[in-house]
Amino acid sequence: MKKYQRTLQAWLVVLLLSAFTPGSLFAQERRLEPGPSLIAEGIPTLFKTSQPAAKEFVSARFVDWHPLRREMLVLAQAGGSLQLHLLNAPGAKPRALTEGRDAVAQASWEPERGEYLVFSRDQGGDEAFQLYRLKPSAQAEPLAQPLRISGAEGRVSDYQFLPQGRGLVYLWERLNRQSEAGAKAARPLSRLMWVDPAQAPPQPRELAAVEGGRFTDLAVSSGGSILILRTVQGRSQLLRFEMDGKPGRPLGAAQDKAEEDVEQALALAPTDALWRRQALKSDYRHLVRLDLVSGQRQPWLSEMQSDLEALAVPPRADGRPLALLNNEQGISVLRLFDPLQAQTPPRRVLTQLPAGVTRNLRWHGTLPLLGFEHASAQSPGRIYAYDSQTEELQLWAGRQEVGSGAEYSSLQWKSFDGLQISGLHIAPPARFQGPRPVYISIHGGPSSQSRPGYLNATLRHLVEVMGMHVILPNVRGSDGFGKKFLGLDNGRRREDSVKDISALLDLIASRSDMDAAKVVVAGGSYGGYMALAVAVHESKRIAGSICRVGIANFVSFLENTESYRRDNRRAEYGDEREPKMREFLQRISPLNRADAVKKPLFIVHGRNDPRVPYAEAQQMVQAVRAHGTPVWFLTAEDEGHSFTKADNRDYLFQATLEFVRRVTAAPPDAAGAKPESDALVKTPVVLAKDD
Template identity: 40%
Template sequence: MGIKHWLGPAALFLLVTLGAPLLAAGEIAPNENLFVDGIPPLPASLAEAVSRYTEFRTATLTSWHPSRREILILTRFADTNQVHRVQMPGGARSQLTFYPDRVQAASYPPRPRGNYFVFSKDTGGNEFSQNYRYDLDTGRVTLLTDGRSRNSPGVWSTAGDRVAYTSTRRNGKDTDLYIEDPREPRSDRKLTDLEGGGWQPLDWSPDDRRLLALEEISINESYLWLFDAASGERTLLTPRGLPEKIAYGDARFSGDGRGLYLTSDRGSEFLQLQYLDLNTRRYRSLSAAIPWDVESFELSQDGRHLAFVTNEAGISRLHLLDTATGRTRAVPKLPVGLIANLDWRANNQELAFNLSTARSPADVYSWNIATDRIERWTTSELGGLNPASLAEPQLVNWPSFDKRTISGFLYRPPAKFTGRRPVIINIHGGPESQYRPGFLGRNNYLIDELGVAIVFPNVRGSSGYGKTFVQLDNGFKREDSVKDIGALLDWIATQPDLDPERVMVTGGSYGGYMTLAVATRYNDRIRCSLDVVGISNFVSFLERTESYRRDLRRVEYGDERDPKMREFLLAISPANNAARITRPLFVVQGKNDPRVPLKESEQMVETVKQGGSPVWYLMATDEGHGFAKKKNADFQFYSTVAFIQRYLLNQ
């Protein structure tokens, strides 16, 4: 695999007894799950210097209790996020699950007395998640799925006695629809076979006789279906074959079951909040006056109030709709940031949500719509950092090669750093994601202590700017997004406080591909690059990514089985252009990654090393698509800081 050494338990013992340089006194040893190649010894002083920036926490809202005023959250006290219970605003976080792998979702049933909840987790980042029941009276955990396939967390029935979820257990590729009573795992049954990996259940009708599901073909094309919850008989609600491809986001039954509230870009550049009458099939727009995406919404259990969040140039705005009148009402002023995970309490008056800002990690708040009172349920630690000193983002714009305006968010270092500052360009994944200005976490160290400016571009193909913009990098237009970074390099050169001679590019997943593509196309204009779980060869990626997601990726990147497209994909793939890279490269990968397989990083590392360029490589045997375990993420950050100091800052 081209790895010089693996620090397993036996190797650690030998290195200690032999006094190997990597484990000499005063140096940081990688843990037993990390492969390292080319990374020099890291001084212990580095871990001490960055420690305050690695000890922050977040709190992710997952569920209200069905009868008591308390919530479940995900937060980390050891190495990974686990389920915790919080019984009042500002109350203690009581840990309920204890696993080496992170828990990804947890929810109470909406109706019964709430003596159990269902949670979901995978193993080693492999994304083959399993569902479990946690009994609060005993602490006993019961496996609800088959232990092998990939399963979604699912959605609760209105009565709270069943969960509808998808699973790949039939053939490993297609996500079929299943129904189960979590109190009795033997009740698990397949409702129907489905074709493709883009299916997800959304909601049950108020009488629990029908199930609403989404079939996603791509970010620009999806369909809503109704299923009979007993027979599995299906009805297509949104017709195929229309001249305009339509994307549907989320959808919920109205309180009376006669219609659906949904988000759709039908007749619009953006996802609008709409109401669909199930009898007449007529649509009514509820957010036409807002020229931005409605990114999420949640309907109260009595159907009277609908809370929704808009994404306005990357900033979240909360709205509240009275479903009887169609009017929105004023919402209390919240800090500028990102709002997510809306959840109504069963009393229909209290809305809980997550809020994160540049100066605060994600925490849980609630809003009582009767009293207008906002309460903070969690206050996540910042590791001793002063939040007032953390950099806030500036929205910046630059013209690209075709005169199209591209935007991003720039974080400048504090005034104590003088002169033109080195720059890190950090490119998001997706590719249809969008960088949004939340909490930067460890990256604050680079700004505050190293004096590096960071810009997060939203190149063409990013979501949040309309459906035309998101398609501008599809298929044969793939490299146009890379040219947007070339235009950003031009813009950096025009800024009096930014240094165009000291630029590093980095990104994860699709952002990793962009990093490698920039390194091949603009090698002479950057100092170094850091690729995290990035695609290096589109053909080998499409042939090896897990089968349940392969067709979805072909819609975006192109079908490698088509000869002309295959030729194009091979021509632009960074691994086939790696000879152009002469600047230092750092590659990070999880061994269990089902999205961008290990081979993508291995072949890039080997090819660049053959050209003689400095290459650092870090691989975790217990991670998948990015590092989720704190001990691994910390070592990755120590190595990143050392890489930046050596190759970007010349320290």
């Protein structure tokens, strides 16, 4: 009897203790399984964190004004992806126009009467965008069905409406990931196409084609002239087309693409000229007027020592000014400028908005309303309308104050060659005492920039719940710091940017508030390559690394990225067809140094990624595992170069937090217990509230 009682007591203790362990029946209710499109290899059982720092906010995005009505077209979350909605008043409930698992990428109203709109969408993140016409119904239900107006093959990279209801033109590109290697079938092909979206069925017509090159930077003047940039073997030329069937006429002499910065977007101007942003007379992009007849470029405001990141030109010549958006030390600054009063400097407006990032400037077709979206540390994104006559600012969509708890500060350090590098730093709350772990998040691009917007849910959780420092570096090659800084990582200088992170690790080691033994390096796309490269060169000084859709081998990447991107990427990374450059690219590729990766690695990749092929992730996972280093591998069958579906993002969020928690766990105690990172792929652990 006593033996029975002791056995019963033992089982009761086990059951009681199991209520507080990951394998308990209670914990099982919070188990997080990968969705049907996810494949998780080497990732342990995950459990939903009970108290995340905050939900992942997917804010509405401003797309376009209706040309006649005071009504916005916006992108908002619906069914787990961004879909088109109508917003007919500030604060009104958006009315859905589209649905589906694949998000809408771009959209615009027909600019004359707004009887229909055109939008683009891909499938599963493959970026093979096609164009669709949609005539919204008067009722909310059922939704009107879109009509595809472009072909079923290839991709549409851009489109613009012609004036006076003459249809639209778009740039079509052939898709082929096979490296040319002398094969003509693999050479890129771009076409300038025309279609009348109002026609049923639509009948696209070719206006021009370029083989062995690419058409980009499509623009249409108010007079109906079509301007595109033709690039062949690294040489670029602006061409002007009319709807007369004649070949495009060169606009000025051929230019070197790298020097002229001709990739920048061209904007619509009220006369037969175009306003654009270009680094013509300054190290920074500034306002330039391009005459479509003579090809002459006239620089404006080149004395401003900050990057012109966007501009909005009124659709009609009705006296409204140009809206200029400058990137000043990462902060968006909006100014209005009237070229007819050139003696009057641009006037800064909207100083009442918190420091942050402004995007998608667009004037209304007839009203003095400037629409845009704005994100800051306090809000993931709000949509505003600014009345240039009354100077009234109206909030149309978005939460007033969410408050991420993030306080940005500037971090600066000198790299190996004395170059000053900067980044953004978010420190953990004061309740976390002593040296704290560090998470370095490197942006993609490489010509992009870390800016003081709203922290995503992952970074907020790392800071507020796990008490980590977050550093967002802007290594050489980052945008926003001038043309010279932008080119400091090109070609054979690629690993100089990796050395910038090594110098950051030196800085971390010198600070008493940071734990240099618990540093995680992460990044996406080019930032994913950087995370792998740091894992190779600095394995002894990091705890782990996370690579999202990153480049593992520059040669296989350049040979297998989509053909329309290949020449552009060769200008940045080097031409792998040249023997000496090929040898250099092989030498610096993380794949060929996989044996140096000694700390745990988490690789994330979408199966349909057209930019960085999925094989880059596969080969890196295999190579690192072959040398005994643990690797988590997460694949999404319905994603491309980023995870956009809500359920996929939720799982990635939890997996990222668990990976970071494990690799930054405490070292072995005096009794010789193993650190938890040694059991990285074995032990399921419930995420705790505090680290």
